[in-house]
Amino acid sequence: MKRFVLYIILGIFPVLLSGQEYLTATAGNPVVESRSGEVSYKSYFLRYAAVKLPFFDNFSEITVYPDSSRWIDNEAYINADYPYYPVDYGVATLDVVDAYGRVYENASPFTFVADHLTSKPIRLDVLYDDNGDSVKALTPADSVHLSFYYQPQGRGDMPLNTDSLVLEFGYYPYDTIIDSIFGLDTTIVLKKDYDTVFSHFDSVWVYGYEYDMSAYGGEYYPPNVILLPPLGCDDLEYVLQDTFFITDSLLIPCDSVFVLDSDWELVWTAKGDTLTDFLEENDTYFKHVRIPITDEKWFRDDFQFRFVTYSTISSINSWQSNTDHWHLDRVRLDANRYIGDEYVREISFPEDMPSLVNEYTAITARQYLGNVYDLKKDEFPVYINNLDSVDHSLTYDYYVEKPDGTVSEVFDIDPINESMVPYFQQDVETFMPFTTAPIKGAFTSVQKNQVYTVHHFARDPEMPDAADTIISYQEFSDYLAYDDGTAEAGYGLAPAQAKLAVKFRSEVKDTLWGIRLYFNKTFANNNNRLFSVVVWNDNGGIPGDTLLFDDNIRPQFTEGLNHFYDLPFYRYVILGRQNFFVGWEQNTNNNLNIGFDRNTNSRSKNFFNVEGKWVNSSFEGSIMIRPLIGTPQVEYDNQAENKNQNKNLVIRPNPPLQQHEVYIDLPGGYNDPKLMELLTLKVSDLTGRVLYSGPYTNRISTAGFQYGLYIVTLFDEAFDRRYSAKLIIVK
DSSP states (O other): OHHHHHHHHHTOOOEEOTTSEEEEOOSBOHHHHHHGGGOOOOOTTSOOOOBOSOEEEOOOSOOBSOOTTTBSOOOSEEESSSSSSOSSSOEEEEOSBOTTSBBOTTOOSSOEEEEEEEBOOBOOSEEEOTTSOEEEEOOGGGOOEEEEEEEESTTSOOOOTTOEEEEEEEEOOEEEEEOSTTSOSEEEEESSOOOEEEEEEEEEEEEGGGSOOGGGTTEEOTTOEEEOOTTTOSOOEEEOSSOEETTOEEEEEEEEEEEEOOSEEEEEEEEOOOHHHHHHHHSSSSEEEEEEOOOGGGOSTTEEEEEEEEEOOOSSGGGOOOOOOEEEEEEEEESSOOTTTTOOSOEEOOSOOOOSBSSOSEEEHHHHHHTHHHHBOOEEEEOOEEOSSSOEEEEEEEEEEOTTSOBOGGGOOOOEEEEEOOGGGOOTTTOOOSEEEEOOOOOTTOOTTEEEEEEEEEEETTEEEEEEEEEEEEEEESBOBSSOSOOSEEEEEOSTTOEEEEEEEESSSEEEEEEEEOBOOOGGGTTOOOEEEEEEEEETTEEEEEEEEEEEEOOOOOOSSOOOEEEEEEEEEEEOSEEEEEEEEESSSSOOOEEEESSSOOGGGEEEESSSSEEEOSSOSEEOEEEEESSOOSOHHHHHHHHHOOTTSEEESSSOOTTOEEEEEOOTTOOOHHHHTTEEEEEEETTOOEEEEEEOOSEEEOTTOOSEEEEEEEEETTTTEEEEEEEEEOO
8 A cells, every 4th residue: 555655645646535446547648649640740940930810729620639720739639528518619638648649758757848739920010901911010009818718627637736737928939041842951040049948857667577576575665775777867776765566667757857948938827726626716617818918029920829738647657647637728819809808609519419328328229129218318418608798599409310311300309499698607506508408219220330420400590600510429339338439537446356347238138249448558558467357247236146257368459549449258148138247357456547438427337346345436437348249250169269278387187186186387487486486376267266366386276176167377476477277177
């Protein structure tokens, strides 16, 4: 538990509850990673063409990266998944992952500079008319204001009070003469001499297995000193702040790194905060900030502004993830502004629409048709924001488009007419949906692998320009899903042997042949740890008997917009009309960091067991595990044979003779007694029941074993290796 103490002292911790259930931020951004091939970093030595006023972006086009016609960097994430009830659809999210969707290489438990959102140079020297003709020179008397809305955390990770979001004003620091059409030969002219400023700490990784801890029971205690790699830091010794185990890795900050200063000046800052405290302090989901530009030095032809985040990450490896989320909306810079000009005659769907199926975002056609009555949702909430300063009478309706492109009339509803108060007049307590829309129809003719498109419309009949539309999808595939496919956080457990289970229901007899998983990537892949997949039946609403136990599994990480991967079982499970649970038992103390969707809430289905008792999760959201149901997609006999064959671990005699005793011969390379002390051995039957678990011994008794097949597993804790072999008991 001392490792948790360090975590709390540093102030970089997931939400901790009794029983070691953790919710952390995601470890990277897979959506950005999948688009990272599109990143083309523009050198800061090239001069960008200045844009004219007005400058405005509400991030409503979900393009992943910022609009390159307004912004010069690609670090902010344009999305609609992370914010809570934004002003309108889409925000720019700043966090600790770079333009390639990976945690910054300079990330550390000490404050470092993370994301930037930097404007192009802007003409603040001249005011132009709608035709692009210059009208007059701009001065501080022209009421030039920069405004924006912001929210900390949202559905992501809370920035700590040592973290911050800052706004800086500046101007373009370089003049460039381009000598070729492609800018390959350039002459760079600095406008001034530059000082240096602190950027980040250089760091070095050290690993427990590199140290001889045999005399200390496999662990060092503070204030012991460990030696550092000679090429890593100027200092060659580090005083431990917490217990250091042989299985641990530790990122140790070393030298301070400085970079050239630029022409940026701090004009506004917000300290990190939880969303709960932010809502209590401001009584609104997004806070409006307006900054008048009054200093004459900014009225020039290359004015810029930028948002910057100062962040920290955990010191514990398996929680070193994407943290400190900030969300920006409706960034506007213009002249002749006045108090109240943020009100506009617009209406907006601020959030994605929910599923039309009860509980599930996706389901198989067979399962849905097995119980249409219970799976058909009766109604759903509709959120609409009125961005004007006065009430509007709005009309909402929707229609369902079949996979063949025709409209499904069974879903037709009468348009809903309601009065909508302005978004800015609603406080947190009174904020509510515009309406609750009925669902009159059902997908009674649905077939496998079909997707229905749902079109939603909102408008003011008296004002045609005040209208919005949004599309949602209803999927019928080969799996069950509570989540919407995006991970705003990561879910994890500790210690070893902790169990996770998610409850599902089969409405008809069917075949469970695998699961679809999404694991968050962590810094240096520290959650790449072995675990066992388990399927349980229902025992009064909690997991009961084991239906399947599949050992020696590791998280896998995929690229692309669909970031799940399929894990087929070594044998399938026949389901009836029943509840069942899928999940895992983990083999190490490390958090596996599975994706956690905060936009859908299936908390009542999520269970964990760390002390011999199943407990319902305390976190609202959906764990990203999806049972694969229907026709198996694998050849089970071949897969089971390949999976369990392992000639590196030898059991003899096998089957055992009359003396009911077998010997366990280690793989090659384990002649060193120090290494053998770190081995553990486990014997389990095919239901997952453990008959022996403890330190490695070269001889075990099988006197109490029933006839059948058993799995013997050898785990090397130091190097995270695992070997297994079959043990057969016969008459």
